[in-house]
Amino acid sequence: MSRALPPVPKDVSRSVSQFLNSLRETVQVQAGMGRGNALDRAVTFRDLKKSIGTDDLSSIATKSATGVVTAFNDPMPTKPTNFAAFGMFNMVGLEWDRPKADWYAATEIYRVDVTDDPTATPVFSEAEYVGASATGFFSDLAEPARSFVYWARHLNRDYQAGDVSSPEGTRASTSESPEQVLVKFSEEITDSNNFKWLRSDLSIMDTINRTLQGSGLGDSGLADLINGSASLSDMLAEQAMSEALSKHTQTESIQQQFAKNYARLSGGIHAAVNADEAYVLRIQELESKWENDLGNIVDSKISEFDTVLSSSEGAIAQAIRNFTVDYNGTNVSLQQLASTTASQSGAYEAQWGVKTNVAGLQGGVGFLNDGTKTSFVVDSQTFAVTGGNENVFPFIVKDGKTVIDKAFIQDAEIYSLLASNIVAERVKVGLSFSSPSITGGSIDGAKLTIGDKFSVSQDGIMRTRDGFFEGNLAAKSGYLENVRIDESCKIEGTLYAQNIEGDIVDRTVIVVDREIEVGPSEVFVLIEGTIAPGLLGATEERVLVVSGIALDHQGGGGSTSNFDVYLRLDGSVVQKFHSHNVEEEGSVTVQLGCHIPKGTAEHTFAVELRPDVNDHILVQQSAIVADVFKTGSTFKDVSGLHY
Incomplete structure (x- = not known):
């Protein structure tokens, strides 16, 4: 896993x-x-x-032998x-x-x-x-x-x-x-007067009324005048009928017409003063219109409205410019606004902006200062700072994305970051860090895990499936299982082993604890057994050596004494030892040996004593030893000293 x-x-x-x-x-x-x-x-x-x-839960003790x-x-x-x-x-x-x-x-x-x-x-x-x-x-x-x-x-x-x-x-x-912040800030901006003006209708009457209502002067005489007028032309007519104690109205109108086509300038100035307020309005409209018999109409207009108002309730100074073109029903408009207001309620605003509407697509830019905070809103699908460049601009907002060529940021909070190159003095990762390749210096932590075959714990325990060490390996303690040393191994201390396997002698012994007399022509087995292949037999030829056989000629049946000792491997005689002695006396120590062919089969061996027809041979007290150079335990079913 x-x-x-x-x-x-x-x-x-x-x-x-x-x-x-x-x-x-x-x-x-x-x-x-x-x-x-x-x-x-x-x-x-x-x-x-x-x-x-063990995985037997019933055998797991929770305490030591002392019960603690x-x-x-x-x-x-x-x-x-x-x-x-x-x-x-x-x-x-x-x-x-x-x-x-x-x-x-x-x-x-x-x-x-x-x-x-x-x-x-x-x-x-x-x-x-x-x-x-x-x-x-x-x-x-x-x-x-x-x-x-x-x-x-x-x-x-x-x-x-x-x-x-x-x-x-x-x-x-x-x-x-970022989504939460965007939603919160977007709601704040959407609810602001700046944005509401940018998204509102481009009519001058709507802008004037919005200013009066927002400044707390909606009950003024000027507000009544505006509310009773559907257009600037109506407002000029209403001015003449106002009930101000002191007023002055001046109007002008110039028009030239040819058939259905005309060019017109109209406007006027109206000043009014009473006990509650004083204000001056200046209105001017420039309009030209062309129409043919097919019903095609082209109309263009510039409307200007300037007003100043002072009263105990507050004051307004405002200038509005509207530029409008209507070409066969397609309307193109631009409005400029510059306005300052103050009211008794403590509402103060300075606002400037330009907004446009082309065939229903509206956008613009607005700045507003209400005395507590300022806002600058760009209502546009594309926004760019050119930096004086001709080809690549350093800052662009387009299609909901902000593109920056170079940025120097003190603090930044980024939810999802896609980067080609990151250079940082310090990086902290809260949950996980994934990379196909990591290059660096030291790693300090509680555990290092690489896949499911290598880990290092906080206690310094390393677990690995395989390991290849080309340099030195130093250890103060531990154990190894199933280890092969291909070349030299030097042990400077004491070697303790239950079984040494390799190019070492495997030995078995038959102890002769009493003298045994073997009669004429008898076949007496001194030692016999089975040799297993062990670990080396399948690949290496081995050597069997039998030694320590002590025999005595005493007890012969004539002037001379003779006997033979045979070494059999898998039933076949591989070596024969013959002893001849005069005057029936003399001890002989016999040593025999043979090669064991390589292979996976087991081999039987036996050493037999055969006195001559008239001789008695004495098997003396000794230790009959059989040695095999081997890997693994090879001797099996060893016995001896029997007929």
Whole structure:
């Protein structure tokens, strides 16, 4: 099984992503992938059998032979140092100096949620357990825009806890997601007067009325005049009929006409004063129109409206310019606005902008200052800063994307980053880091896992499926199983072995503890047995040597004494020893040998004593030894000293 889980795919929804991240963390905790409390790691039957040699739960004792649970008797853990927390979007990263001492087992993490009261000062006794890690790093999954206070404390191998990192804890907050921020800011902008004007109708009457209502002067005489007028022309007519105590009205109109075509200039000035307010209006319209008998109409117009108003309720100074072309029903309009307002209620605004509408497609730019904040809104599908360049512009907003050639940013929060090259002094990863190739210096952590065949634990235990060492290998203790040494091996200490296998003699012995007399023509087996191939027999020829056979000629039946000793391999005589002695006396020590052919078959061997027809031979007390150069235990069913 792989020791690493892939990250949650980016193309799933946010709610599903949060669920999968939580599920992923649970699996990592139970699989012992450096997450959570080490006590929460799941133990498999394979782990049990590998650790203690059995997977029989009934045979596992929980106490030592004395009945006392064994312990490490570790010292109390020290207080965590350099404990720090840093917020991300969906998690908080926590780091600390990982102790190097043998007593260290893990570090516990606790927290208090202070989102609802960021100024709260909680204490450790109020905190809830979050998880544990032995890596010096922990990622706490959390929702965006949450605030927490964290504590950490170390555990020793007896799972005794030390002091917490600090009495007051360490604060950290997760960031709002870019989507949340965009929605919030978009709602604020959409609700602002600046944006509402940019998206409103381009009529002058609508803009004037919007200004009066927004400044708190909707009950003024000017407002009544405007509300009673459908157009600037109507407003000029209404001015003459106003009931101001003191007023002055001046109008002008110039028109030239040919058939249905005409060119016209109209406008006027109206000033009015009474006890409540004083205002001046200046209106001017330039219009030309062309029409033929087919009903095609082309109309163009420039409308200007300037006003100043002062009253106890507030004041307005405003100028509006409208440029309109209508070509056979297609309307093209542009409006310029410059306005300042102040009111008794404390509403102050200075606004400037230009907006356009072409066949229903509207856009523009507006600036507004209300005394507490300023806003500059560009209502456009494409926005660019050329930087004086002719080919590649340094800043472009198009189709909902912002493209920047070069940027120097103090702080940036990016939810998804796609980059070709990243150069950074420090990179922190909260959940996972994936790469087909990593080049660097040292790695400091609790565990290193590469695939399912190599791992190094925090205790320095390395597990690998295969290993090839081309340099020196130094070890102070340990054991090896099924190891082959191809070349020289020098042992400067003492070698203890239950069985030495290789180019070494395998030996068996028949002890002659009493003298045995063998009569004439008898066949007496001194030693016999079976030789197995062992590990070397299949590939190497071996040598059988039988020695230590002590025989005496005393007891012969005539003036001379004779006997033969035969060495048989698989029933065939491979060597014969003949002894002839005069005057019936003399001891002889016999040694025989033969080659054992290579192969996987077993071989039988036997050494037989045959006195001559008139002779008695004495088998003296000795140790009859059979040696085979071998690999593995080769002798089987060895016996001797029988007829």
